[in-house]
Amino acid sequence: MIDAPGLMISAPASGTGKTTVMLGLLRSLADDGIRVQPFKSGPDYIDPAFHLAASGRASFNLDTWAMGDGLLDAIAAQAAGAEICIGEGSMGLYDGVATRGQSGFGTSAETAARMGWPVVLVLDVSGQAQSAAAAALGFKMYNPDLPFAGVILNRVASPRHERLTRMGMEKAGLTVLGALPRRGDLALPERHLGLIQAVEHPDLARAIAGYATFLRDNVDLTAIKAAARGRAIPQSDALLPPPAQRIALASDAAFSFTYPHLIEGWRAAGAEVLPFSPLADETPDPTADLVWLPGGYPELHAGTLAAADTFRSALRRHAETRPVHGECGGYMALGEALIDKDGARHQMAGLLGLVTSYEKRKFHLGYRQATLSAPLPGHAPGARLRGHEYHYSTILEQPDAPLAAVADADGNSVPETGSRRGRVSGTFFHLITAEAP
Known part of the structure; x- marks a missing residue:
């Protein structure tokens, strides 16, 4: 068995800042000498290359629609030797398909539940304050059995905005793990399939270092590390065999x-x-x-x-x-x-x-x-x-x-x-x- 404590970085929707948080967190943990294993929930072949650049370890996809239990365990076992796993969700936390696949509907929530990883919900709080807590509480209570670590507030406009938003979270009983000020210079370049490839980024090392500094300055890394949980992963040899030698x-x-x-x-x-x-x-x-x-x-x-x-x-x-x-x-x-x-x-x-x-x-x-x-x-x-x-x-x-x-x-x-x-x-x-x- 392999211990795989971790967290799932997710959000209510795409475009809320998950990737910025993910890359900054991976690099911050790696810079602290922590062996961190990245994963991507869902069918994405661009983000894992960014995860590798940020963490120094290859990132793997976990996909409950496409993959059966044996393959999911075999992939999760790639965390052997890591101290913490960080998964990045795709789309919104509960977004998947309508017809069940091999072990689920392909949602990030399913991946988090299967791995036992508490969810860190990245919230774009632009244009709202206390009302953001109602949305976050809805995501927590939609599946009360899903472990929930807390929220990171993103695109905070001012100290007053942060204070009001934190008041709402406190009333809802939600832990605020960080508050990220609005910054227009942190977005990764995109093209028609989403992000550009990691190999094409003009200065990826500096960009990731900037994300790490941004995270260190604005989130509670100690609380985030302490929130990591997970289940023991059985050994499995269910990876797909090669098509040739x-x-x-x-x-x-x-x-x-x-x-x-x-x-x-x-x-x-x-x-x-x-x-x-x-x-x-x-x-x-x-x-x-x-x-x-x-x-x-x-x-x-x-x-x-x-x-x-x-x-x-x-x-x-x-x-x-x-x-x-x-x-x-x-x-x-x-x-x-x-x-x-x-x-x-x-x-x-x-x-x-x-x-x-x-x-x-x-x-x-x-x-x-x-x-x-x-x-x-x-x-x-x-x-x-x-x-x-x-x-x-x-x-x-x-x-x-x-x-x-x-x-x-x-x-x-x-x-x-x-x-x-x-x-x-x-x-x-x-x-x-x-x-x-």
């Missing part, structure tokens, strides 16, 4: 959306992960058994990818004898062409007939469940997979055979079925796990 993994600013628990599972099983950069016109390792292109932002680098002749030629040679798979952005890069936001058409690898357009934007977001009609590396036809789709690209042409029957979290069919041609396959959803047969 030697895996060439595209890894750069265009291809970086990988779920850390997948890579950890591959390595734990003895697979070799061999990174390479398509943007640098590098070739996948010629001895690799599989080339895997994860998601990312190929639409922002389409011209560079179109000019990467060495990479594309090597990819085609590999596909003659061994499998190639792409997820979302990787899927787009395996296609015939990609049309950027300005309407320019860029030639891609041409291993699939897919043509996608970022000029004709359409938002695609949500959990996905897929039943394979053809093999995907590591999974046989008929396998049931769970994943997540998040992109703005539109399919203009998809002439190849579908890879799977794909549905959303409620079981409604979606048209993005993925496709296959020879040894090449691709999906718009990012794989999270496979259901047990």
Whole structure:
């Protein structure tokens, strides 16, 4: 068994300052010499890279809709050796889907309850004072069994504003763990899928150091550490096995959306992960058994990818004898062409007939469940997979055979079925796990 005391940083909604608090708290604890293990509740592949930069430890996703109990325990066990766990919630505390998944509805509250972590609710108190306590009390009482550590007041306008808001919290019996003054210079840069990637931040180290100083000056770190609780985690070997022994993994600013628990599972099983950069016109390792292109932002680098002749030629040679798979952005890069936001058409690898357009934007977001009609590396036809789709690209042409029957979290069919041609396959959803047969 592994002890995993921790806290869940959550909020009533997105955009309230959770990430600022999370990064500042991770760095503050790490600077104090505390071994802190970050986690992300829900299907997010951008935030964990920021968590790693702030804490020095890889961050892992915990997802009650996509993951069963064994996998959740196996991922939670990555906290071995840590003194405290800090989880960052997604959306609002109780926001999830309408249809139950493998172990829940995908809410941050479920993750907190399952791990035994008390909730720290980050409240944007702009435009209110004592009334903020009514909202916070509602979040606490909506599920009285959920452990609740207290609140951090964010975007406080003045000492008077803070005093009035604290009065309301005291009347409601809620612990105030900190009050953060309104600061417009602390927001992380964003683009169409949310935050920019950690590797793209112009000065991430200084930004995180600034968040840590901000937290130290305005929250009670001693009280926050004292509030950490958690349950003992049983040992589990339920991480997803590798799809091949030697895996060439595209890894750069265009291809970086990988779920850390997948890579950890591959390595734990003895697979070799061999990174390479398509943007640098590098070739996948010629001895690799599989080339895997994860998601990312190929639409922002389409011209560079179109000019990467060495990479594309090597990819085609590999596909003659061994499998190639792409997820979302990787899927787009395996296609015939990609049309950027300005309407320019860029030639891609041409291993699939897919043509996608970022000029004709359409938002695609949500959990996905897929039943394979053809093999995907590591999974046989008929396998049931769970994943997540998040992109703005539109399919203009998809002439190849579908890879799977794909549905959303409620079981409604979606048209993005993925496709296959020879040894090449691709999906718009990012794989999270496979259901047990």
